[in-house]
Amino acid sequence: MARIGFRSQMGSARRPFAGFLSSLVTRGVDDATWQELEEALILADAGIDTAGALLERLKERAKAEKANDADALLSLLKSQLVDDLGGRNLALSTDGNPAVWLFVGVNGVGKTTTIGKLAAREVRGGRKVVLAAGDTFRAAAAEQLGMWAEKSGAELVRGAEGADSSSVVYDAIEHAAATGVPLVMADTAGRLHTRANLMDELEKIHRVAGKGPGAVAEVLLVIDASTGQNGLVQARRFTESAKLTGVVLTKLDGSAKGGIVLAVQEELDIPVKLVGLGEGIGDLMEFDAAEFAEALFD
Ligand SMILES: Nc1nc2c(ncn2[C@@H]2O[C@H](COP(=O)(O)OP(=O)(O)OP(=O)(O)O)[C@@H](O)[C@H]2O)c(=O)[nH]1
Ligand SMILES: [Mg+2]
Incomplete structure (x- = not known):
């Protein structure tokens, strides 16, 4: 399988920076450069505060390092992004027997x-995996997960439609423990069939999952990058209640703009561990700050 890359699959993410880049190359660094960069970052969904903060850091460094031509400024910009976005431990923890990823x-x-x-x-x-169909909102959800189980070679544990999600997840963990499977990945619903609060439900799943033989090793918040700043507003609700360990930023291959990665990391202060770059089974990458910065600004 060909290795997928940010550059080839990033869709519209680079587009907001095209104007800034071409005027930087033709005019060099002048008074308008900073403003054009700030506008591009905001257009790219970085958010006003994040764009402003990045610009301040850049200006300071540009002054200190006398980066006053296009090439110098571009490499500074990339290295600032790598500093801001990189250097975090992105490995998914496998602690627990089984380890549980929610x-x-x-x-x-x-x-x-x-x-x-x-x-x-x-x-x-080479790892065996059990998938827990914790999204019991509709029967189709478990069927969709079942298809992925088949494609991936994982095993599925599901309950009836409307069953208690946490009990399905608990059963999956017990089953994994009993059969020597080291990893359980638990799907959850984005909405509920009862009027119960989604955050309360997720907390319950987390609590119950920790009571069995396994341990919750990762709680990954999935965010659709193409929803831009709206996605961020939704995400904040999860950060208030769930103990998140990382973000998966999906759909970066579509209409999403690249600045959202900055916004998520800076505003939520949770590492983007994985990026979704398509609907296919191979379209998932560990986040790579250097490759991302290159892809945005080369
Ligand atoms: N282009 C693209 N599409 C994606 C990506 N990830 C998921 N999708 C698509 O987004 C749609 C929704 O994906 P699901 O995995 O069903 O989303 P979900 O969060 O489980 O949704 P609910 O179960 O309704 O809460 C599907 O059509 C997926 O194929 C991605 O990285 N890129
Ligand atoms: Mg689903």
Whole structure:
């Protein structure tokens, strides 16, 4: 399988920076440069505060390092992005017997698809995986996860439609423990069939999952990058209640703009661990700050 890359699959993410880049190349660094960069960052969904903060850091460094031509400024920009976005531990923890990875996020963001892709990656790496159909909102959700189980070579544990999600997840963990499977990935619903609060439900799943033989090793918030700043507003609700360990940013291949990566990391202060770059089973990458910065600004 050809290795997928940010540059080839990033869709519209680079587009907001095209104008800034071409005037930088033709005019060099002048008074308008900073303003054009700030506008491009805001257009790219970085958010006003994040764009402003990045610009301040850049200006200071440009002055100190006397970066006053286009090439120098571009490499400074890339290295600032790598400093801001990189240097974090992106490995998914496998602590626990089994380790349990919970996937949370509003509906339609790509939770189930991400689980399918990740299960395939783990199975390819020689690990056995149980998928827990914790989204009991509709029967189709478990069927969709079942298809991913088949494609990826993982095993599925599901309950009846409308069953208690946490009990399905608990059963999956017990089953994994009993059969020597080291990893459980649990799907959850983005909405509920009862009037219960989604955050309360997720907390309950987390609590119950920790009571069994396994341990919750990752709680991954899935965010649809193409929803831009709106996605961020939704994400904040999850950060208030769930103990998140990382973000999966999906659909960066579509109409999403690249600045959203900055906004998520700076405003939520949770590492973007994985990026979704398509609907296929191989379209998932560990986030790579250097490759991302190159892809945006080369
Ligand atoms: N282009 C693209 N599409 C994606 C990506 N990830 C998921 N999708 C698509 O987004 C749609 C929703 O994905 P799901 O995985 O069903 O989303 P979900 O969060 O499980 O949704 P609910 O179960 O309704 O809460 C599907 O059509 C997926 O194929 C991605 O990285 N890129
Ligand atoms: Mg789903």
